[in-house]
Amino acid sequence: MSLAIRGILFDKDGTLLDFDATWLPAYRRGAEAVAGLAGGVRAESLLAAGGFDAASGRCAPRSVLAAGTNREIAEVWARLCALDVDVVAREIEREFLDAAGRDAVPVTDLDAFFAALAARGFVLGVATMDGEAAARAALDRLGAGRHLAFLCGGDSGWGTKPGPGMVHAFLATTGLRAGEVMVVGDTPHDMEMGRAAGVGRRVAVLTGAGSRAVLEPLADHVVAGIEALDGVLPSLPPDGRPARRGA
Ligand SMILES: [Mg+2]
Secondary structure, three states: OOOOOOEEEEOOEOOOEOHHHHHHHHHHHHHHHHHHHHOOOOHHHHHHHOOEEOOOOEEOOOOHHHHOOHHHHHHHHHHHHOOOHHHHHHHHHHHHHHHHOOOOOEOOOHHHHHHHHHHOOOEEEEEOOOOHHHHHHHHHHOOOHHHOOEEEOOOOOOOOOOOOHHHHHHHHHHOOOHHHEEEEEOOHHHHHHHHHHOOOEEEEEOOOOOOHHHHHHHOOEEEOOHHHHHHOHHHOOOOOOOOOOOO
16 A cells, blocks of 8 residues: 655755755865875876766766765775875865855755745655765755754764665654655665665656666656656655645
8 A cells, every 4th residue: 555655855965955066076176185195196087986977077876976975985086096095084074074065056945945845744854975964064054954854974873875774764763654755866876775665755856966767767756856846746646644734
């Protein structure tokens, strides 16, 4: 039996935030800093190793730059530069914190967007592979944090995507059942996390790293971006208890 959707768990980068505008400048600054430490390694080589394709200007959907944790990016770059991973992680941390906080570019007015969903009775959460503190800072600055019942990062202790742990933590926090939850994200990892946790709906957005061709086989719906979610929500199967509980 299909359950009505009552909770929505969003990915952050590429879903709530414009991935390219927020992260590509930070990745370039971080790569240049690490290349400077290593000597003889070009920043372009580090970006390519992380999954950035200079020809298209995009990051591959399953690459560490598109879908990995900061630690995973540091591991790739440290290996290429024969540097200690902790040294690399420290070097890129400042640039990445700036990007996630000060430089974060939202895909829409997140305060108004979340307020409208909350007014309809949806319980809202964010599960990101970014660090929890950086994610909280960015979303608070954009007026989005106050609408969230749940937020976790890759360092929160609930595991990483595509594992189901972040969804399990959302369920434990909100009391919802997996079938009542919709996961919204821009990468295959988001969709696979939703499937691993058995959520009710998986919705892919095209504002991030994933293409329609990559995401369509993994998602129940593919939409242009979160502003198109309205087109998906009314089509969810009702179970007699509408998610729309009123403001
Ligand atoms: Mg993402």
